[in-house]
Amino acid sequence: MNKIPSVNLKEFLSEDPQKKQQFINAIGKAYEDIGFVALRGHFLDNELVDNLYKEVKNFFDLPVEKKQNYEIPGIGGQRGYVSFGKESAKGKKEGDLKEFWHFGQYVENNPELEAEYPKNVVVEELPDFNDIGKQAYKMLEKTAKYVLRALALHLDLEETYFDEYIYNGNSILRPIHYPPIKKEPKNAVRAAAHGDINLITLLMGAQGRGLQVQNHKGEWIDAIAQPDELMINVGDMLSRHTNNKLKSTIHRVVNPPRELWGTSRYSIPFFMHPVSSMKLDVLDSCIDENHPKQFEDITAGEFLNERLIELGLIKK
Template identity: 85%
Template sequence: MNKIPSVDLRDFLSEDKDRKQKFINEIGNAYENIGFVALKGHFLDDELVDNLYAQIKKFFELPVDTKQKYEIPGIGGQRGYVSFGKESAKGKKEGDLKEFWHFGQYVENNPKLEEEYPHNVIVEELPEFNEVGKQTYKMLEKTARYVLRSLALHLGLEETYFDQYIFNGNSILRPIHYPPIQEEPKGAVRAAAHGDINLITLLMGAHGKGLQVQNHEGEWIDAIAQPDELMINVGDMLSRHSNNKLKSTIHRVVNPPKELWGTSRYSIPFFMHPVSEMKLDVLENCIDEEHPKQFEDITAGEFLNERLRELGLIK
């Protein structure tokens, strides 16, 4: 497979059983073969997207000392601002060439989770930034819910299997700014090759070259979405849970050609995480003689902490 398949969520949401099954087959096949799809028919409208980009640009243009005011110590970068070069991919010592912000869950009716999750950080200088971030979070979470329902059916599970685990889940919306490159990077790229930790990732802003996906032959292919599409990929949690039936694909963001070094790049992934108690034990119906159990039992919370330590975000 040398290009990313495109699917339309409206097929899954339609009352037509054949259209719904077509979507399940297409997304299931894509995730078994390359781990990425481009998705049309999601719940983000153009006005919300335009507002979000406008607010994000305003935030990242703030003076460095203003932004650093929102860098909260002791929470592993899970909320608020994370400054340039702080995060590196697993196994890499060079920090990625990016700065970013984290919006987290807006917990409903669960005091225990309100205690467990860090609070969202409010940017005083940009009141609209906080509101548009929350609206985007909700619409991406809604989109992800239906994608996971289609994958539940593909895996032979009850359609709403994932709903209980993602409601009030530990999901993160991460607006990223890759600043202009000032000098030849020494071994660093905008985002080094990595797999995502979570269940699925919904990516806004994959409209230009930069994002690349590694196919099963080890070749890097460009992943470019149309303006009305989200790029959605499988993360390591879902790969474990499905005994690697659904593939978590290695991907990276490469540096642009030298003539484009003076440009910023913005990208906005939504990392869909379940609640910490979710068991990621391999599903029984993903184990057979040809596919023995590949992974140890672990909860989502334990797995997340393990990976955040590897990334250097928590000690």
Template identity: 75%
Template sequence: MQNIPSVDLRDFLSDNPERKQKFVNEIGKAYEDIGFVALKGHFLDQKLVDRLYASVKDFFNLPLETKEQYEIPGIGGQRGYVSFGKEHAKGRKEGDLKEFWHFGQYLDPNSKYNKIYPPNVDVKELADFNAAGKETYKMLEKTGIYVLRALSIYLGIDEFYFDKYVSEGNSILRPIHYPPITDEPKNAVRAAAHGDINLITLLMGAQGRGLQVQNHDGEWIDAIAQPDELVINVGDMLSRHTNNKLKSTIHQVVNPPRELWGTSRYSIPFFMHPVADMKLNCLENCIDENNPKQFDDITAGEFLHERLVELGLIK
């Protein structure tokens, strides 16, 4: 059973104004109600998804000492490899039961952000890991730009408002490996309950159940998408910028039933971030008598730094 609303990006991309508006209304309402949608009609094709998953499995199967060569000190895990148990949810001490990789923004040689963002890390052992990662990054970024355009219309601001902030944004593609569980986990789960930091998150084909979303009644529901759908949710930056009109929903990845402990789970989210100097101040047209301003002014870069400290990735 589908527990999160399903929308089709082809409606928004069509030349039919009614279909376009239908998409805007559906995704806007979903993000006000639950903060999650399943999206068909995106720019990722199945061949590319299969290619990346094959490369990701090959990478995580490399010997630990090989993977650890790609763990770059001093950058808060923003590029390259992050080893098992390093990250924890805000407010928790237990490390999540996962290891992961970060692909970052692909910049023009003349971009000013070359001095700000860490460079991408190439895996020498697996040429297609780098190539498939880059191609997937571009397709998910393109999809995300159209989703943000639809949300801009819904919010009553210029359709292309977010373009200038995300086209060189500090977005991250994160292949995650949740290894088989070998011992009874004390308090740790694969990913503890959390809200995402960024504007929106696009999740491609999570393999195996486990992702759960908390609704407004505090109940956990399974976020189940069809094989051709992306799961896309609102992050804390967008929630803050819209004065909580669009909801950043708490979600988690729970441990599987004991009979499935011996299996790995793979997941590849794309965290869409703006440039660091974007102001996340509450939009004027999201503030009124019934919804007074809820958040202090802050830039995206300042907010990201705060959260990376809370996650234990930087001191």
């Protein structure tokens, strides 16, 4: 497979059972084959997207010392600002060439989870940044819910199987800034090859070259979305839960050609996480004599903690 398949969520949301089934078949096949799709028909309108990019650029344009006021110690970078080069891919010493921000869940009616999750960080200088971030978070979360409903049906589960786990889930919206490259990077790229931790990732800003996905043959292919598309991929939690039936694919963001080193790149992934008590035990329907159980039982919270330690964001 040398191209990322494209699907339209409006087919799944239609009243037409045939169209709905076509969407389920197409996204299920794509996630079994390469783990990525480009999705149209989502819940983000153009105005919200434009406003979000504007506010994200406004934030990253702030002086470094102002941004660092929003870097909160002791929470593994789960909310607020994470400065340039802090995060590295699993097994890699060099920090990625990026800085980023984290918006987290806006918990409803659950004091226990409110106490468990770090609080969202408010940027005093840019009130619209916080409001637009929250709106985008909600629309991406809504989109993700319906993608997971389609996948539940593909896996022969109840359509709403994932709903209880993602409601108030530990999801993260991460605006990323890859600043201009000023000197030859030593072994560092904008984002080194990695798999995502979570259930699924919805990525805004995959227009143009940069994001690459590794296919089954080990070849790197460009993942380029149209302006109205989100790139959506399977994360390690969902791959593990389905005994690797749905593929969490290794991907990276490569440095641009030298003539474009002077340009910034922005991308905004939404990492859909469940509540930390969700059991990621392999689904019975994904085990048979040709596909024995590959993974130990673990909760989402335990798995996330392990991975944050590996990424260097939490110290043991």
